[in-house]
Amino acid sequence: MMKQRSSSSSLVDASSILAFARWIFCLFILVCASSVPLSAYAQETDQPGTRPIGELIGIVDIASVLQQSDAIAIIRKAIDEQNTLFQSEISQEEVELRNAEKQLNEDKTSISKEEFEVRLAGFEERVIRLQRQIQAQKNGFDRAYTEAQERLEKELLLIISAIAKERGFAMVLQSKDAVVYDTSLDISEEALARLNAQTKNLKITLERRDQPDG
Template structure:
């Protein structure tokens, strides 16, 4: 009987979002008399207000911040230690199963049919328990990593918003979308510096087993 060995991998994900909204106002219909026309000054003011602002662009390498910030490195280190702990646990359980399987094979010629059937049922239950443990540990690893990286991402977005306001930028784009970018538009280093100061590390929130 063979038990699968679980593996996990750390993946860094880059995220960028664009939000657009539309507002529709219904104009009142005049039946008795025609609504007065706005004067030229008001019309010009309304037209000016309706104009879209010229885009002021900032660019950030999201993947770099999510992978190389101090907080992300601390998460990776803690995650790898937790993964290794679980791997050792699972390896120990698998060794125990292999020994149990060998013992069961040796007893096939000396046990009665009923006794052998009971032994086999017990062994199969042990296998099911180990498989359940593997899946539980894998789920814990994935959830713990995702939750920790979400904290880093949230902090990064807050920092980007602050820097965008300071620079008057109204459009922030992900660096991965472009081949060439003017270094004056790139705010990655500034974001990295502030994220490191604001969030030097993130502890893994591992649920109790």
């Protein structure tokens, strides 16, 4: 006579079979996943319209572009010419002051003390006035150069913005702020060429500013 299996033994066998089946299924899934080529993952991450972050950043050396620009050379030339003219006028005034000082010293013994003090005060006033004119003109040259450079920099920023839009840059960094970068991302030369083209007919007119403010 055959012995009949107990119900508890049947349940154990059934659970073992189910566990083995689940293990086989998981193994099958792992094998299938490992057989998928890596290019499939690359295709998922490299969707149309996406680019590596490094290609979204441009580099520019604003200071270098401005210093090398033709416009800055024109501005400096105009200021130098105006300064040369001013120095010529100042030199004539300095000669007259030296002659006046010499004459005053020669007349010191032959004129009264009161007259000498009056003439000395007049001479000192002329010296102070000339010094103020020189300082005022120097300040004027400095302001003229700064204002011209600021206008030029604004023009350059518009050019940089246009280049960034054309190349699809999300941002443009100053080269001094980038430790290492691919030189192909540097737009300085292109920006300089465009700036020179846009300012090739630049005309500079400087106003005389040799009178003290106020």
